[in-house]
Amino acid sequence: MTASLRRLSGGFLAAFAVIALALGYWSVMRRDSLIARDDNPRRVLEEQRIRRGQIVDRNGEPLADTLIDPDSDTTTRIYPHPEAAPVVGYYSLRYGVGGIEGELDDILRGDATLTPSERVLNQLLHRPQTGGDVQLTIDIMVQRAVQEALGTQRGAVVVLSVPAGEVLALGSQPTFDPNALEERWDELSADPEAPLLSRATQGLYQPGTILQSVILGAALNAGAIETTEMWEGDLEVPVNGVTLPCSGDPQAVSTLSDAYIQACPAPFQSIAWRLNARRLDGALADFGLLEAPAFTLPTSAADLTIPPAQANLALTAIGQSDLTISPLQMALVATAFANQGQMPALQLVRATRLPGGEWQPVSPTGNPRGTISPASVESVAGLMRQSVLSGAAQAATLPGRVVYGHSGLAIAGPEGSLNAWFIGFTYVNEGEAIAVAVLIEDAHSADVAARVGAEALRAALTTLP
Structure with a gap:
């Protein structure tokens, strides 16, 4: 009897020891993972x-x-x-x-x-x-204005200050109401139009003729062309059975500068051949179009195994190669032409504050970068001004303001739908400007993007000191 009790008590002690070890393991060794379980009330x-x-x-x-x-x-x-x-x-x-x-x-x-x-x-x-x-750094008044300007059109808008690189607005459409996220999650996450995606930073699109500012700037920088050269060849380009047209008036084109002002694609294939593939790829890299921008929010860039111009120079020259770009990347391109060829580091977070503490400033992400010479920038910027006055970007006109801009079209897919682009800027004070990039999906005209760009610039001019 005594031996049986000893065995029984020994069994209980062993069981309690196992329980104690298990409790110690889960409460000490695995405490964090236990607390982190989704089913832990x-x-x-x-x-x-x-x-x-x-x-x-x-x-x-x-x-x-x-x-x-x-x-x-x-x-x-x-x-x-x-x-x-x-x-x-x-x-x-x-x-x-x-x-x-x-x-x-x-x-x-x-x-x-x-x-x-x-x-x-x-x-x-x-x-x-x-x-x-x-x-x-966002200004909610500018943010609201760009969302209203987009309306129901799928697309994105980026508004930046120059030279500070502060992000004033990141518009994306379709979007969502975060107050109703719980109720609409299944609908939002299954929606093929991807309202949860930030098109401004993560949307990747064919650049089409909006790439012309980079190509022209690089060609001028290399001394490969003169903008006054006459052009008597084709203006539009067939791509897989679909025609990439001029964004402006083809009847107004007689020189290479006219081809840029009216955003006609064919002359830029000739310009790219004279520039050559290596230098064109170098220019794309200099303008940050071959890598995701350093930014607080996630960004995207084309996944390329071969530099685009070396893979297909003719298609890269008209923005229809494997190279795809984001509106944020094109907004940075616009800043270069507003800032003597210098692209700023981006800043979205201005400051943080601990509970009960003071605001502490936050540095921009990434580093500024140079692109082309101030002289080449000045030449392209002059043509951007002419594009707003009498070319493809006339819809970006703002009464009483000097606006520089360029519009473009891109073939978006095998069905032949067109996306519209606009990049532009206007000076606020000496050496300070507001730059904008707009992308509108499935657009009938480049004017659509230019009008949205004008509204974005107007809002920024109205709200900023």
Whole structure:
């Protein structure tokens, strides 16, 4: 009997030891992974109690904020300006984070500066975690204006300040309301028009004739052409059974400069041959078109195994090769022609602030880069001005303002639909400008993009000091 009791008590002790070891393993060794499980109600409650920081625009206007329920001590994330969704993104307990909400999540939820001892103390005292605030360079008035200018048209708009490189607006259409994300997630994520995609930074498109500013600038820089040379050949180009047309008036073309002003593709094949494939690929690289821009938000670039001009010079010259580009990349191209050939580093986050602290400035992402000589830039910019006055970009005219611009068309697919492009800028003060890039999908005319570009410039001129 005594031996049986000893065996039984030994068995219980062994079982308790196993349980104690298991508890110690899960509570100490695997604590973080256990808490992180999606089905852990404690994690859900902790997340609901986090005082997530504000996201504000350049003037302090809240773009994302947190409401606290005094009864349950839980929080709700709200977005006072849904038109900022292409920049701000979303926060959801169920579906995660996107946009600035995702890229600066550690700051907004308070993880960036929280020490392990502070985390333990918060849990012991049931004290909610408090996040920091983020100030963007976005101006909500400009952001609203570009979204309204896009209307129901699929496309994107990027507005930059020069030479600071501050992002004033990132428009994308279709878009979404982050306040209704939970209810509409299945619909939004399954939508073939991809409203959750930021077309401004991640959309990749054939450049078509909007690439002409880069090609012309590179050819002038290399001394390969004179813009006064006469042109008597074809103006339009057939591509796989579809014609890439002039964006402006082909009847007004008699010189190479006219071909640029009216955005006619065929002469640029001749210009590219004289420039040669190696130098054209070098120019594309110098203007940042072969790599994803350094930026706070995710960006995209064409995945090329062979430089585009070396793979197919004729198609690269008219922007119909394997090279695809984003509106953000083309906005940077526009800044070069507004800034003597210098492209600025981009800045989307202006400052961050810890709870109870002061705003701390944030540096731009990436580095400035040079492209072509100021003399070559001046020549192209002069033709951009003529394009707005009497060429393909006339729809970008703003009364009382000197606008420089270029419009272009690109064949978007085998069905022959056309995308419309516009890049342009206007000077605010001496040495300071606002630059814009616009892409409109399935457009009937380049004028569509130029008009949106004009509205973006108008909004920026109205709201900025």
